[in-house]
Amino acid sequence: xxxxxTAIAAAGALPVIxxxxxxxxxxxxxxxxxxxxxxxxxxxxxxxxxxxxNPRAVSSASGADLVLENTKVFESTSDAIADLNLIYATxxxxxxxxxxxxxPEIAAxxxxxxxSEQCGILFGREAKGMKNEDIVLANKIVxxxxxxxxxxLNLSQAVLLLAYEWYKLADDTPTIELRMxxxxxxxxxxxxxxxxxxxxxxxxxxxxxxxxxxxxxVQNIRNVFQRANMTEQEVRTFRxxxxxxxxxxxxxxxxx
Amino acid sequence: xxxxxTAIAAAGALPVIxxxxxxxxxxxxxxxxxxxxxxxxxxxxxxxxxxxxNPRAVSSASGADLVLENTKVFESTSDAIADLNLIYATxxxxxxxxxxxxxPEIAAxxxxxxxSEQCGILFGREAKGMKNEDIVLANKIVxxxxxxxxxxLNLSQAVLLLAYEWYKLADDTPTIELRMxxxxxxxxxxxxxxxxxxxxxxxxxxxxxxxxxxxxxVQNIRNVFQRANMTEQEVRTFRxxxxxxxxxxxxxxxxx
Numbered sequence: 040x041x042x043x044x045t046a047i048a049a050a051g052a053l054p055v056i057x058x059x060x061x062x063x064x065x066x067x068x069x070x071x072x073x074x075x076x077x078x079x080x081x082x083x084x085x086x087x088x089x090x091x092x093n094p095r096a097v098s099s100a101s102g103a104d105l106v107l108e109n110t111k112v113f114e115s116t117s118d119a120i121a122d123l124n125l126i127y128a129t130x131x132x133x134x135x136x137x138x139x140x141x142x143p144e145i146a147a148x149x150x151x152x153x154x155s156e157q158c159g160i161l162f163g164r165e166a167k168g169m170k171n172e173d174i175v176l177a178n179k180i181v182x183x184x185x186x187x188x189x190x191x192l193n194l195s196q197a198v199l200l201l202a203y204e205w206y207k208l209a210d211d212t213p214t215i216e217l218r219m220x221x222x223x224x225x226x227x228x229x230x231x232x233x234x235x236x237x238x239x240x241x242x243x244x245x246x247x248x249x250x251x252x253x254x255x256x257v258q259n260i261r262n263v264f265q266r267a268n269m270t271e272q273e274v275r276t277f278r279x280x281x282x283x284x285x286x287x288x289x290x291x292x293x294x295x
Numbered sequence: 296x297x298x299x300x301t302a303i304a305a306a307g308a309l310p311v312i313x314x315x316x317x318x319x320x321x322x323x324x325x326x327x328x329x330x331x332x333x334x335x336x337x338x339x340x341x342x343x344x345x346x347x348x349n350p351r352a353v354s355s356a357s358g359a360d361l362v363l364e365n366t367k368v369f370e371s372t373s374d375a376i377a378d379l380n381l382i383y384a385t386x387x388x389x390x391x392x393x394x395x396x397x398x399p400e401i402a403a404x405x406x407x408x409x410x411s412e413q414c415g416i417l418f419g420r421e422a423k424g425m426k427n428e429d430i431v432l433a434n435k436i437v438x439x440x441x442x443x444x445x446x447x448l449n450l451s452q453a454v455l456l457l458a459y460e461w462y463k464l465a466d467d468t469p470t471i472e473l474r475m476x477x478x479x480x481x482x483x484x485x486x487x488x489x490x491x492x493x494x495x496x497x498x499x500x501x502x503x504x505x506x507x508x509x510x511x512x513v514q515n516i517r518n519v520f521q522r523a524n525m526t527e528q529e530v531r532t533f534r535x536x537x538x539x540x541x542x543x544x545x546x547x548x549x550x551x
Contacts, residue, residue: 069452073452075442076448076452078442101449137478137526137529185333186331190332192329193328196451196452196455199455206440206441207400237536240540244539246535246539259528259529260532260533263520263523263525264523266523266524267520267522267523272515273518273519280493280516283500284497284500284502284540285540285541286500
């Protein structure tokens, strides 16, 4: 198993599984088992309901202890994805957000193609699914094609399908690629810093002054940048753009 | 849900899921749920350990009652498959039998190709897997490609992967789409107007003042927005952003 994991890692980074507000230890254990079935080992929990480590998770993991021992707990989704470059959010249904929607199969291909870029897949709480504020953090949405009359997957089943599609591609070569010249995809933290910089300035300039509309406006603006899968260099460029537009209003600066 | 099942059935017979010697009601319920997720409704149990119906199965089925209500119990595997034409047996590893071995994906394709022939998929007891005497009854063996160091799938996970591969082949809808709410993709002209607006302001603010670098900077900025496949509404939002950042510098405007 170790050697398999190493072999996979050498071919590209392993995607990270992030469970937001998971409730049942049994489900967390089954997620760990499904992950290891498919060679994945990096599990992160955001605000698990019960204490961690959780003995119920250990028993339902049926031997996937390696995954549970490595599992990290975070206070917020942002913290959990701070070091990741490409984020997918899984939902059972359309959320009326202008974000690209892909199947688990397409997501798996994209994650393989991302090579050494670190990808993460977000899963919401049992029964309730993901909150919009978490979906906004993602670059894309994953919806699994299922019987439209009965789309509610058990949490570990949802993780399994993504992990399985990813594992199936183990021997395939990348088919989709984002060309990057002397740079890398931005981390989520870098994206957040851009967003906060822009929103702070928009607040200063009164653009987000209507309180009820602010969350939607912020979400719309963030969505555009998230969809673009920005590089670190592009984030720096846009921070420069925001700084420039706000710093030297209405007149040419002295360029000497 | 009913109409979807009917639609699928019209295109070919639904495969039957047969659990041999299942032990835990929870697993049977989760199998029913995974089946209905993928539009399957015919579940058969051979010698379940506990009485049937089983309340634990009902609670873990999370609403897949339709499947549980139709579930039939048999005394032997032969009885359970008597009316079926093509039988697959799932095992975690090779059994040294001279039988064709296929993946879930291949099995799903064959079952679809079988048209109105009735197919069945056998699953063995939790942890122990299938006995050779049952495997002998099958036409082919299904082995799911998994991490060789950790191949033990939960029973419902094993059923899900087969059912999911089968369901995927029904789905002819586009796999990638961009969800749009009350809007449409921006025209090229609208994108150009956004670019020219932004670049004019960046020129005014001295950001693009280094002549040799200007074309590359402009290209980098345009690339980000182009990649995002912006909607008409989002273009309007960003024109508002540019206008706001440049119009009310460094201080809150009077919002009355």
